[in-house]
Amino acid sequence: MTNKDDSGNNFPPPVDDTTSAQSNSCLIVPLDFPDLATALVMVDQLDTTISWFKVGKELFTAVGPMAVESLRDRGKQVFLDLKFHDIPNTVAGAVAAATAVGANLTNVHASGGLEMMKAAKQSATHEAEKLGIPRPKLLAVTVLTSVDQTTFARDFDSRRKIVEQVVYLAELSQKAGMDGVVASPLEIEQIRQACGREFWIVTPGIRPGGRSFCGKDALNDQKRVMTPKQAIGAGANQLVVGRPITQADNPVQAANQILAEISAAAGVFSNSSLV
Numbered sequence: 001m002t003n004k005d006d007s008g009n010n011f012p013p014p015v016d017d018t019t020s021a022q023s024n025s026c027l028i029v030p031l032d033f034p035d036l037a038t039a040l041v042m043v044d045q046l047d048t049t050i051s052w053f054k055v056g057k058e059l060f061t062a063v064g065p066m067a068v069e070s071l072r073d074r075g076k077q078v079f080l081d082l083k084f085h086d087i088p089n090t091v092a093g094a095v096a097a098a099t100a101v102g103a104n105l106t107n108v109h110a111s112g113g114l115e116m117m118k119a120a121k122q123s124a125t126h127e128a129e130k131l132g133i134p135r136p137k138l139l140a141v142t143v144l145t146s147v148d149q150t151t152f153a154r155d156f157d158s159r160r161k162i163v164e165q166v167v168y169l170a171e172l173s174q175k176a177g178m179d180g181v182v183a184s185p186l187e188i189e190q191i192r193q194a195c196g197r198e199f200w201i202v203t204p205g206i207r208p209g210g211r212s213f214c215g216k217d218a219l220n221d222q223k224r225v226m227t228p229k230q231a232i233g234a235g236a237n238q239l240v241v242g243r244p245i246t247q248a249d250n251p252v253q254a255a256n257q258i259l260a261e262i263s264a265a266a267g268v269f270s271n272s273s274l275v
Contacts, residue, residue, distance in 0.1 A: 023262040026232065028079050028202070029255065030054040030242035036063045040070060042246055047074070049255045054079040054240060065101040077104045079202070079240075083141050085109035088119035095120045095138070096127040103136045105202070107182055110140035110169035117176030137180070137200060140173035142166040145184045145205030145225070163187050167194050174199060180237070185226035188234040203236040208244055208258050228258050232265035 029050050031039040039059055043050075053076050055067045060082060071078045080103035084091045091108055098106040108120050121138055128135035143152065143166050152162050160168075166187040171194055173181050180200025183191055188201055209227040228239055241258055248254035 023259045024049070024051055025077070026236075026238050026262050027228075027255070027258060028052040028054050028238055028240045029245055030056055030081070030240060031059050031067070032056055032242055032246070033059055034062055035059075036067055036070060039067065042251065043071065043074060043076065045251055046245075046255055049252055049259070050076075052077045052079060052238070054081050054242075056081045057083075065097075068101045068103055072102045078102065079105040079107075080136075081107060083107055083109050084120070085112045086116070088116045091116050092119040092123035096123045099124045099127040099133070099136055100131060102133070104134075105137045105139065107139040107141055108178075110142055110173050110178075110181065114172060114176050117173060117178055121177040138178050139200065139202055140169065140176070140178045140181050142169045142173075142181050142183045142187070163190055167191060170195050170199070185231040185234060185236060188231065188236050192235045197235075200238075201236050202238045202240060203231050204240040206231055206239045206241045206244075206258075208241070208254075208261060228261040229265045232262050 027050060029042075029046060029052070031042060031053050033039040033042070036059070043053060053071055055071070055078060059067050060080070068078050068080060080098050080101070082094070082098070084094045085108065086094070091112065095106065095108070106124075108117060110117065117140055124135050124138055143162055147155075147162070149162050152158060152160075152165070158165065163186070166181075166183050167190050170181045170183065170191045174195050180202065181191065182202050182204065184205045185203050186205075188203065191199065191201060203226075205225045206228055207225045209229065226234070228241070231239055239258075239262070245251050245254045245258065
């Protein structure tokens with residue numbers, strides 16, 4: 001089950017309404033493959049299990065809008081994850097194109113600034129109205145989950161804690177009219193406190209619990225992580241989980257394990273600060 005947001009797109013319910021029947025729409029699987037044929041094999045394999053897929057830079061650079069169109073033709077919801085970061089006019093044009101191709105969800109870098117994000121929102125709204133289609137939900141990327149506190153301080157010469165930077169960018173994004181943010185699970189609760197329960201949070205940096213997913217190697221290049229149950233319990237709306245599913249010996253089984261964790265989190269919200 002999903003609900004339609006103000007744009008007309010199908011999204012999971014608010015964080016405190018998640019049930020096992022709705023957990024499917026809370027999970028987004030990235031298609032990080034070099035060609036469309038390989039990506040669609042994974043989509044078809046997960047067809048009855050997953051409704052949301054993410055098209056990122058690798059696949060989109062290889063095949064372009066056809067990646068989104070092929071997923072939409074299969075009745076799938078698409079997160080077009082290209083993290084636009086440029087001058088406002090350029091980002092506005094890119095977001096208009098993402099809207100026209102049929103993305104349900106797309107994103108920009110919050111560090112592009114207030115005016116860039118405002119231009120993105122205005123462009124998406126205008127393009128959707130012109131074409132008579134739903135506007136994609138717009139997210140702003142805060143701080144990548146591959147960055148930890150040591151890296152953040154060293155590479156950005158910042159005395160801020162990562163959580164402070166993430167919350168600052170989330171508040172800036174909300175001011176610009178973004179629908180939500182992409183942020184690590186470690187900052188979900190602070191974002192909720194700052195931006196409220198309607199603000200959409202999509203969370204990468206998810207590594208499932210259970211013996212088959214344990215160990216340092218299972219983290220790959222992710223540094224700020226939680227399990228699916230922990231992230232949903234903290235207040236995430238949707239989780240992005242890639243390699244633990246797409247590189248598993250049995251992707252369907254791996255996806256179902258994660259969906260079970262999401263479903264198990266449904267009762268966590270009664271103890272949440274959002275209620």
